[in-house]
Amino acid sequence: MEIKLIIIDDHKLFVDGLIAVLNNEIGIKVIGSGNNGSELFKLLEKGMRPDIVLLDINMPILDGVSTTKLLTKNYPKIKVLALSMHELSIDVTEMLDAGAKGYITKDIETNELITAIHAIKKGEQYFSENLPKDIKKWFYKEHSTKPYLTRREKEILNLLANGRTSLQMAEKLKLSRYTIDTHRKNIHKKLGIKTNTGLVNYIFKNIE
Amino acid sequence: MEIKLIIIDDHKLFVDGLIAVLNNEIGIKVIGSGNNGSELFKLLEKGMRPDIVLLDINMPILDGVSTTKLLTKNYPKIKVLALSMHELSIDVTEMLDAGAKGYITKDIETNELITAIHAIKKGEQYFSENLPKDIKKWFYKEHSTKPYLTRREKEILNLLANGRTSLQMAEKLKLSRYTIDTHRKNIHKKLGIKTNTGLVNYIFKNIE
DNA sequence: CTTCATATACCTAATTCTAGGTATACGATT
């Protein structure tokens, strides 16, 4: 029985390459592909039913996280294997919380990808071997809580992205600087990001 | 006469995929591959002589820019086609100044890549069609004049936008933390921005 | 009632950042 795959990635070159490689593998068949989450749902609406979707995180129109959430909700039998350039804990967190069953980075060997696909098919979770152990450990620990940002946290993130200091935010929101710092501390903890510049990066890449 | 290619990219999956695709193309043959600049030079030292090197920008050990410079200097007949995730002007500038003959992003179609390879072989320059016109225009305009921000300053800004601390940047660039701080100070002064978060904001709004 | 999530606030201490200043080295230009 072949494992049926759909590959979704905004880099067509990458998609073409993966299709070429995976269709040479016994037991695996790529039945479809697309460049963003919307295209995936179009395929599914036509009745296409893969076992696993290889899904890139950063995509236009409908990104990896949103796609995964919708997929997990509407097509719970289809498993998501997340693909990313980086081992960033932000990315891992978001994709796995959205329902992905595995996470691999694009610099793994082809045979590791095959291993991952088979593991996911068997119902296991799979993390690429180059993913730091502490990230995997952190995930298991954090998996029962949603890293959801509160209204106030988002408000503070927005001001941060506009280059404001805690003191400036405190003045604007009529709060203590300590309150701002506490919210910031909570944000760092929830998102697993250690620097304020990393937070701004996160905002631009995830919210905009 | 086949166009001989070497593909250098730290993402093995991508390399494998590209090899599979390109070896199916009439007139093109991938004669070698590697995951960083050093591996390329090892192949060249063994006597391998490609027409074109498809070269990723971001790589460990010896990155795209350095590789291109050495290649252009020591093997002037071999042409570089730069590969990147992004249309960042920093990347374009650096690679083209280093001697690359073309610049493409990884989200182009396979057939556009084939077009690019043939153009480069013919001695033309090639920019992927999805590269914003203003970047290409900017390149021609800027190629004879000095950029306001120096090469090093842009490099540091880019690392900052990825959430790196001065210490991390110093480690990455093999410099003193003091040197990084001096460049940062100069950047703040030139751009009139007082916070690092403000700088990241500037980068995302003005460069990407 | 208790529990939980969120908001507000504070303290401590280490790290990082910013901004002022200093300096030398090197290559290119005049």
Added chain:
DNA sequence: AATCGTATACCTAGAATTAGGTATATGAAG
């Protein structure tokens, strides 16, 4: 030769940030 731009490096000191901890108040839910 001098000058300039860039890169590299350092020092000082204050401001800002991060990360550990503490606490109370309020509203909603069980």
